[in-house]
């Protein structure tokens with residue numbers, strides 16, 4: 693009579709499946725809570741909102757083999773240094789504009805959204821703005837009237853005019869500046885930043 697070896701027994705595999713599922717369930721819960729604490733503004737990878745008062749640029753990190761954001765000297769957005777609360781309010785308003793106007797119907801942010809138009813995660817650093825000195829005003833003008841102020845972001849497509857007001861467009865710029873400071877582990881891959889004058 694042949695006896696089934698232990699590693700081929702049905703009972704062993706059933707128990708193994710139950711244990712592995714249970715352990716992975718606990719790991720998943722742990723990772724979910726861990727991720728929640730890592731995505732809060734003011735932590736290691738996601739800077740506080742007042743980062744919009746600083747210059748944000750990119751540097752290639754040899755150890756990580758990817759581009760990582762660097763927070764530099766003072767470079768207040770629209771020339772105005774904001775407190776943490778005011779910066780948080782402006783960035784949050786920008787986020788609401790983006791949600792309210794459904795920009796993600798065409799764009800992606802951190803990879804989420806639609807693939808008609810460029811990913812906006814690093815739009816603040818897009819070389820298409822030409823130079824740091826003119827970026828703020830070009831971005832504002834583009835957002836308020838993308839048809840007249842079209843640049844080429846490499847898509848060959850056109851953005852519709854969403855009739856953003858000055859306040860809405862400025863808040864969107866603040867939101868995009870803050871977003872560009874997030875350490876996204878090299879996303880989007882192969883991203884090239886605006887000339888940085890270094």
Ligand code: HEC
Nearest residue numbers: 793795798809810815818843844845846847848849850851
């Ligand atoms: C109907 C689709 C559509 C919608 C909706 C849309 N966009 Fe765009 N957007 C585009 C396209 C297409 C481009 C690229 C234009 C080009 O290549 O010249 C673009 C470009 C941009 C850029 C420049 C991207 C870069 O790489 O620097 C920004 C910033 C931007 N859009 C912001 C927004 C915001 C903010 C909203 C919502 C208020 C929005 N877009 C809504 C289609 C859209």
